[in-house]
Amino acid sequence: MELTVGMFRTGxxxxxxxxxxxxxIRYEAVTRYRWLNDDxxxxxxxxxxxxxxxxATKMAAYLGYREKGALGAVLAVLAHILPTCIAMVALLSAVTVxxxxxxxxxMIAGVTPVIAVMLGTMAYEFGEKAVKGLGLYVGIGMFILSFLLLEAVQIHPAIVIMLFLAYGAVHFRVLAKLKKERKNKEGSA
Known part of the structure; x- marks a missing residue:
């Protein structure tokens, strides 16, 4: 029920x-229902x-699948898209007016800044976590590198994401290995 209500609310x-x-979706999945953590x-x-x-549909499907399997994925997607579909059909006749x-x-002009602030807040929070995990200089360097890859070189965003996911996997494995070695040295000394 929570899944359907949460995805209906986002829709x-x-x-x-x-x-x-x-x-x-982040608010529903991370803050309200705690299906996932921020990372x-x-x-x-x-x-x-x-x-x-x-x-948004992919996120709803993933959350549904994670919580309730294939049926959950179908229900989450339907709960997410049905409000929009119903609204479109209901408002179609009034569009010209x-x-x-x-x-x-x-009203539209009033909503646009709210969306911009919500996206900006989420980007800031993810950036803050990146700097916390990577350090200030590496975090800023990664931001600049991603900006250059996306805007100057014009590499497809999916490729840039995959590159950074690969870097993250290597980075955190190396850090874990270094911490383990440091702990072993302190334990034996």
Missing amino acids: ILGYGGGPSVIPL EFGEVLALANALPGPI LSSSKIVAG
Whole structure:
């Protein structure tokens, strides 16, 4: 039930496309229901970004599958997309009237900054965790490197994500090995 309610909430409150719904999905999965921790959510988000298709639907399917298997995946996706589908069908007849309304244009203009702040907050929190795990200089260096790869070299985002996932796997394994060796030396001394 929690899965259906959580994904229904993201579907009904989400506005602006897949990336703008991610903070809502994160809130449901990490904060409200604790299906994942922040690190797991970041890893799943990175993998979902690397795969083709709508990001929010992939996240809903993953969460559903993780919690309740294949049936959970189907229910989570349906709960996430049904509010939008119903709203689109219900509002289709009123589109011509609403499209020229100054009130509706004002409402949309009011929602856009909220979405930008939500995305900015999530990016800041992930950046903060990166700096905490990697250190300030490596974190800033990785940000600059990813920006250059994406904007200057124009490498596909999925490739950049895979490169950084590979780096992260190696980085944390090396750190774990160094900590283990240091602990062994301190224990034997």
